[in-house]
Amino acid sequence: MVAVKNSSLTLCRRLLQQARPYWGVIAIIFLIDLLATPLALLHPIPLRIAVDSVLGSEPLPGFLGVALPSGWTASPLARLWLAAILQVAIVFLIQLQSLGAYQLRTYAGEGMTLSFQSRLLHHAQRLSLAFHDQRGTADSIYRIQYDAPSIQWVSIYGLLPIVSSCLFFLAMLIVMLRLDWQLALVALAISPCLFYAARQFNLCMRGRYRDAKLLASEALKVVQEVLTAIRVVQAFGGEQREQKRFQWQTQQGIRARLQLTLAESIFGLIVNLTTAAGTALVMFIGIRSVQSGQLTLGELLMVLSYLAQLYNPVKSLSQNVARLQSSLAGAQRAFELLDEYPDVMEHPQARPLRRARGDLEFQEVSFSYDAKHPILQHISFSIDAGTRLGIAGPTGAGKTTLTNLVTRFYDPSAGRILLDGVDLRDYKLADLRRQFAIVLQEPVLFSSTIAENIAYARPEASDGDIIAAAKAAYAHDFITDLPDGYNTLVGERGMRLSGGERQRISLARAFLKNAPILILDEPTSSVDTQTESMIIDAMTCLMAGRTTLMITHRLSTLENCDARLDIQHGRIVRLIGHIKPEPLTCQHHAGRGLDTAGVRTVGGS
Numbered sequence: 316m317v318a319v320k321n322s323s324l325t326l327c328r329r330l331l332q333q334a335r336p337y338w339g340v341i342a343i344i345f346l347i348d349l350l351a352t353p354l355a356l357l358h359p360i361p362l363r364i365a366v367d368s369v370l371g372s373e374p375l376p377g378f379l380g381v382a383l384p385s386g387w388t389a390s391p392l393a394r395l396w397l398a399a400i401l402q403v404a405i406v407f408l409i410q411l412q413s414l415g416a417y418q419l420r421t422y423a424g425e426g427m428t429l430s431f432q433s434r435l436l437h438h439a440q441r442l443s444l445a446f447h448d449q450r451g452t453a454d455s456i457y458r459i460q461y462d463a464p465s466i467q468w469v470s471i472y473g474l475l476p477i478v479s480s481c482l483f484f485l486a487m488l489i490v491m492l493r494l495d496w497q498l499a500l501v502a503l504a505i506s507p508c509l510f511y512a513a514r515q516f517n518l519c520m521r522g523r524y525r526d527a528k529l530l531a532s533e534a535l536k537v538v539q540e541v542l543t544a545i546r547v548v549q550a551f552g553g554e555q556r557e558q559k560r561f562q563w564q565t566q567q568g569i570r571a572r573l574q575l576t577l578a579e580s581i582f583g584l585i586v587n588l589t590t591a592a593g594t595a596l597v598m599f600i601g602i603r604s605v606q607s608g609q610l611t612l613g614e615l616l617m618v619l620s621y622l623a624q625l626y627n628p629v630k631s632l633s634q635n636v637a638r639l640q641s642s643l644a645g646a647q648r649a650f651e652l653l654d655e656y657p658d659v660m661e662h663p664q665a666r667p668l669r670r671a672r673g674d675l676e677f678q679e680v681s682f683s684y685d686a687k688h689p690i691l692q693h694i695s696f697s698i699d700a701g702t703r704l705g706i707a708g709p710t711g712a713g714k715t716t717l718t719n720l721v722t723r724f725y726d727p728s729a730g731r732i733l734l735d736g737v738d739l740r741d742y743k744l745a746d747l748r749r750q751f752a753i754v755l756q757e758p759v760l761f762s763s764t765i766a767e768n769i770a771y772a773r774p775e776a777s778d779g780d781i782i783a784a785a786k787a788a789y790a791h792d793f794i795t796d797l798p799d800g801y802n803t804l805v806g807e808r809g810m811r812l813s814g815g816e817r818q819r820i821s822l823a824r825a826f827l828k829n830a831p832i833l834i835l836d837e838p839t840s841s842v843d844t845q846t847e848s849m850i851i852d853a854m855t856c857l858m859a860g861r862t863t864l865m866i867t868h869r870l871s872t873l874e875n876c877d878a879r880l881d882i883q884h885g886r887i888v889r890l891i892g893h894i895k896p897e898p899l900t901c902q903h904h905a906g907r908g909l910d911t912a913g914v915r916t917v918g919g920s
Contacts, residue, residue, distance in 0.1 A: 550734055
């Protein structure tokens with residue numbers, strides 16, 4: 316993994332690069348934000364007209380006196396109407412500007428977030444099983460769902476307001492200098508204090524925000540574990556224990572967020588007290604200037620109004636610093652996921668593979684997750700295309716790891732695996748994995764219909780192909796007995812169906828894929844005897860003409876295998892039988908209009 320640099324500048328640059336498709340919209344938002352400055356400069360003018368030109372006898376501000384017809388400004392009543400109309404018009408324009416900016420911010424922000432989340436999900440799917448086994452899925456889910464939105468908070472609600480606030484601050488400062496440079500310098504004197512406080516806050520808060528996000532991720536992990544294993548939790552009466560575990564983990568997060576809130580509140584208090592002191596000082600000196608005749612009352616009110624608006628961007632900058640640190644902490648976590656390199660990489664010159672014959676050869680293959688715990692050691696054997704190889708051995712011997720290496724879920728630590736005489740690492744990864752159909756011990760179904768689960772192997776498959784695959788897997792009869800047939804929703808992980816029904820749908824998916832190599836990982840270990848017999852019949856037909864690797868503890872399921880490989884402690888202890896395929900007849904579909912050849916053509920290859 317390449318570590319993400321902690322520099323705020325680096326993170327902001329990466330986020331802006333990710334937001335490149337929305338740069339045009341961001342530019343428009345920036346231009347609309349710039350309109351806030353002249354509108355804010357106009358805002359105090361109606362008050363000055365009312366005080367100095369209606370209640371007093373001062374002339375209208377120069378540009379209004381020149382721009383307006385004399386009839387509009389001849390009497391105090393006319394000037395009062397002018398002040399009232401200007402007040403409403405300016406407020407209307409300010410709200411219109413705010414509405415336009417808000418709509419564009421929402422559009423760009425949500426679009427950038429979706430794009431970033433999609434990129435993170437795509438990358439997470441490419442990461443190796445070793446990464447997900449070690450990190451767990453809850454942490455990745457939190458980074459995709461809750462850390463990825465940091466892109467909009469930094470780009471739209473962080474950097475843009477900071478730039479706009481700086482420009483707004485300069486504009487207000489110039490206007491105040493023109494009105495009364497001494498008061499402007501007095502007001503400006505507090506700025507160094509505010510920026511120093513913001514810098515100190517910036518330095519100490521990033522790590523705290525990051526820790527709080529980590530604790531929130533841990534709480535999500537507890538929820539995921541409990542709900543995923545709800546049957547075990549209820550069976551062992553663990554509800555109260557899990558409740559306490561969740562509460563304890565969540566309380567740690569609450570404590571961290573309370574500390575953050577306290578720090579933010581203290582920072583806000585410092586900012587507000589400092590600006591209040593500056594306002595009090597300007598008001599004191601300004602009133603003395605009015606008393607001495609150096610300023611009119613309207614000019615003082617205008618200065619105080621501008622002063623409030625001068626301090627608003629300063630406060631906004633200070634508040635955005637806190638928000639920015641929280642968002643940058645989330646961005647750093649998101650980029651850490653994005654910077655994880657997949658253990659299984661595709662070579663730039665990888666060769667395509669349309670359909671393999673199915674010859675497999677292991678040459679001195681070893682594998683381990685770390686140097687201290689070898690899983691497989693010096694595995695060497697070869698089988699011809701169409702061979703049905705049974706793999707037996709005690710739990711933990713490395714049987715499943717061996718098949719995971721064949722599909723390149725992992726790469727060997729040493730040695731190499733050949734498919735049709737070519738190293739697996741020399742094939743395009745997507746093409747390679749299209750050569751395998753996998754049926755696992757615990758069937759994996761998605762929360763969709765039965766038809767969609769079968770068609771997951773080949774989404775473009777016709778209804779006829781799906782039904783043919785279901786018939787071949789002995790699943791058609793029970794599917795048609797369901798109220799909605801093939802449109803029946805299977806529920807989360809297929810829990811609305813029995814274990815045997817889920818397994819037969821998994822077999823139907825393998826039939827539909829029609830891959831040249833078949834991997835069967837304990838497919839009958841969790842079903843009853845009658846269902847096992849049906850599944851074995853279906854598997855017998857599925858294995859016909861395919862290179863098959865079958866993992867099993869039940870010797871009865873090895874009867875149709877050509878050879879048997881026994882593994883213990885990661886080493887081959889015995890290889891018996893023929894490594895060349897013998898003819899296998901598929902008779903169990905006689906009378907159903909579906910023979911071995913018919914089954915093999917379901918996939919359309």
